[in-house]
Amino acid sequence: MASVTLEKLNKVFGHTHIIKDVDLTVADGEFVVFVGPSGCGKSTLLRLIAGLESITDGDLKIADGVVNDLPPRERGVGMVFQSYALYPHMTVYENMAFGLKLAKMANETVDDRVMATARILQLEELLHRKPKELSGGQRQRVAMGRAMAREPRILLFDEPLSNLDASLRVQMRNEIARLHHRLGSTMIYVTHDQVEAMTLADKIVVLRAGRIEQVGSPQTLYQQPATRFVAGFIGSPTMNFMPAQLLSSDGEGCKVKAPGLGELALPQDASGESRGADLTLGVRPEHLRLAEAQGDNAFEIVNVEYLGNEVYVYLEPKAGDTLLIHRSEAPSRWDIGQRVALVPELEHVHLFDVEDRALGLAKQRQAA
């Protein structure tokens, strides 16, 4: 177990700058998830930590020692690959023992370690099978076992569940969470699935085009996204965005005008913005209430999705072509074709400036 520190880490492939000035601290025993859209550099960042790619610039420290130039085996990291990459000609036992034997451990130690790992992952029955005789979930567990058997200081996972079907993915997600709870080891986990990120992480790192967009706990990211990108990425269904214009601002907050919503008094501090500035209003589907239409501030319902426990109502937007979404518990009294007024819960509304940065709350600023 150890902490990991990234200082101004950079990676350049040929002429493409993939990882840009990444600063990050992963505490001892923490479960950190890298999340972001496909191609944003999550795997590359993980492979830099593993030692499978060379670091172009910056420092990587594991437990306070700079490890930039150490080969993977000396960094004390274990990795679980997306395709599992089990050795097909070896049994489960041999797969897990391979690294231990290479480390020239005594036979009894190898046996002890493999058996202990197999017990944790419930692989004891499967030790003499070959990978091709295992189901997807079992292969997944063997891949984890192989990474764990050497008792690495840090465990790395690169989209380990993306080859499993939906129900198995939920089950394995739970197993990984319990495993972390039990072992208490430092884990870094890459996924493009924000649900996995939210459910597993102590700390989520949102990456975008090779840069860190925001780092924080799942709650922080959900409740106080720092940018419009994070706000849109975390949460399902995604946050509704609507254009708004700044009318005035004072120490208590600000007033904005949004098409279809009228004038809204918000708690955000917009003193840095000029009057009439173009802002973006962000409202999560569960914070957007519907009411009987009054006057001409009405939206048309274009679709209603019934999911059993809850209902998604889709509305025609006033600007752009992304449908607005309202979410509420089932049953819903709304129907396709109805025209309704939108009532955002003002204390839960987010406001983003022209550069898509979130505006802070006026109260917080005063307190600080």
Add this chain to the structure above:
Amino acid sequence: MNQYQLIKLAKRVGLYALIAVVMVYAIFPFYYAVITSLKPSSELFRVDFWLSSLDFGNYVQIFTQKSFVRAIFNSIIISLSVVLIALLLGITASYALGRVRFRGRTTVMLVILGVSMFPQVAVLSGLFEVIRALNLYNNPGGLILSYTIFTLPFTVWVLTTFMRQLPMELEEAAIMDGATPWVTITKVFLPLMWPAMATTGLLAFIAAWNEFLFALTFTLTDDQRTVPVAIALISGGSQHELPWGPIMAASVTVTVPLVILVMIFQRRIVSGLTAGAVKG
């Protein structure tokens, strides 16, 4: 029987007829050689399609010739050495060419392919000088060297193609487990490359076993000859008589090991060892 069933039957009959034609074409010469080798010399020129006699005189005759036994021994040593050297060099080269990224990799591959296009006669005199210079004339080493030169391009090419198909993550998993490139090759890749190695090794063996031109040119004395040359030099009772019986017996003798080898390795070649390597 309706029309559909009839067509199906016709197709099946056609298929088996075709298979029969191919089989006869491929196997008949060998079959005829076997029959001929078992005839006494007096009946040699009577055309028989079935085994008419069981006379092992021809076999006794060739195996009592010391030079022929010696030739078989030479052929075995040379062919096995060629296979071993070609596979060792081929595997290591294919790792470099298939797995390590370096400048000019494609060029190297193309050069390798280009080398294999030269016909044997084109390099014969040059190679002769090389072998003389290396003091390998009339020595198994000379043949091993020249066969390896002609076998390697194919071996490297096939093994490289195969190596490239092995998942990248498999090698990275080995690296994470602390394996050096050599350990990765021998403990992870080699077991997975059996099918390719069996194929290329077998073809290298057959090529070395059957080779005639170099074997004739680079050897001088009877005790250094290989089987094809030895067979060609089997002489009859007189200058005007070709000893067909012993020649057929010798041909059958040296072909049988190849047939057996192919049968042994065919399972290896077919078996999909990589199944289960990736994905669920």
